[in-house]
Amino acid sequence: MAGIFVAGTDTGVGKTVISAALLRYLRAQGWSAIGMKPVAAGCFREDGELRNGDALELQRASSPVPSYREINPYRYEEPISPYLASVIAGQPVNKQFILDAYRKLAERADWVVVEGAGGWFCPLTEQETMAELASALELPVVLVVGLRLGCVNHALLSEQAITSSGLNCLGWIGNQVQAEFPLADANLADLRRRLGSPCLGHFPFQADLPMTVASGRFPVPGVNGSILLPILRRLSRSVTLPPFECADKPTDF
Numbered sequence: 001m002a003g004i005f006v007a008g009t010d011t012g013v014g015k016t017v018i019s020a021a022l023l024r025y026l027r028a029q030g031w032s033a034i035g036m037k038p039v040a041a042g043c044f045r046e047d048g049e050l051r052n053g054d055a056l057e058l059q060r061a062s063s064p065v066p067s068y069r070e071i072n073p074y075r076y077e078e079p080i081s082p083y084l085a086s087v088i089a090g091q092p093v094n095k096q097f098i099l100d101a102y103r104k105l106a107e108r109a110d111w112v113v114v115e116g117a118g119g120w121f122c123p124l125t126e127q128e129t130m131a132e133l134a135s136a137l138e139l140p141v142v143l144v145v146g147l148r149l150g151c152v153n154h155a156l157l158s159e160q161a162i163t164s165s166g167l168n169c170l171g172w173i174g175n176q177v178q179a180e181f182p183l184a185d186a187n188l189a190d191l192r193r194r195l196g197s198p199c200l201g202h203f204p205f206q207a208d209l210p211m212t213v214a215s216g217r218f219p220v221p222g223v224n225g226s227i228l229l230p231i232l233r234r235l236s237r238s239v240t241l242p243p244f245e246c247a248d249k250p251t252d253f
């Protein structure tokens, strides 16, 4: 099995969209792939259980399909920092519990794609942030850069923080989260020049993406193998791949 940690420059930059796309792409290549959202703050109640939209999306994109609780061990109602939400709920995050949950998922699939919450230093416990969780998981990281004003600063800070956590930043994906982003191409070129890790792809803005994702309807236009294949190529150089001959084909899904 192999794992990957999807981090973002901030909240709302497209980590879920890209994690789900990656899961579907890995499955299209013939692997089993499971998504995980270890900590989710911002849940609704369904049949007396807390549920989070990101975790549900990752569950929909997974095969085999684990139970909701396996995918999302920590769920908090308030859409705030996970640490503060855990204080309000009186249920602190225990990193070891997440590591054990991750290992159980990893036994069941060729790939586990773990989506972080918020940005790299998003608080998890009184002492720890997402950085400590990602370090403990020891996974290579893909950084999703939300293309908006301030993204160069956020991307440079995030990349530096990831590497100083001792993790391998495989590369970054520029995600056009806004319909209008003046000088998008110039910003992308600047990001390419300044960041140490390679650009793995550029997701264009898709006006109907929120609806498409919410409905679980795929394919998502623009999210295809030509963008995800470079991630897989780099992954295959840095982790031991599950025993499968990767089909080098741009797969729409």
Ligand SMILES: Nc1ncnc2c1ncn2[C@@H]1O[C@H](COP(=O)(O)OP(=O)(O)OP(=O)(O)O)[C@@H](O)[C@H]1O
Binding pocket: 008, 010, 011, 012, 013, 014, 015, 016, 017, 018, 054, 116, 117, 118, 175, 176, 177, 178, 203, 204, 205, 206, 207, 208, 209, 210, 211, 213
């Ligand atoms: N390329 C895109 N075009 C249009 N909308 C997008 C694009 N990428 C993401 N979005 C939308 O932006 C919103 C935020 O994306 P997403 O939920 O994937 O972010 P996130 O980083 O996972 O956020 P969180 O920190 O809450 O987990 C969603 O409504 C999503 O559908």
Ligand SMILES: [Mg+2]
Binding pocket: 015, 016, 017, 054, 115
């Ligand atoms: Mg998300």
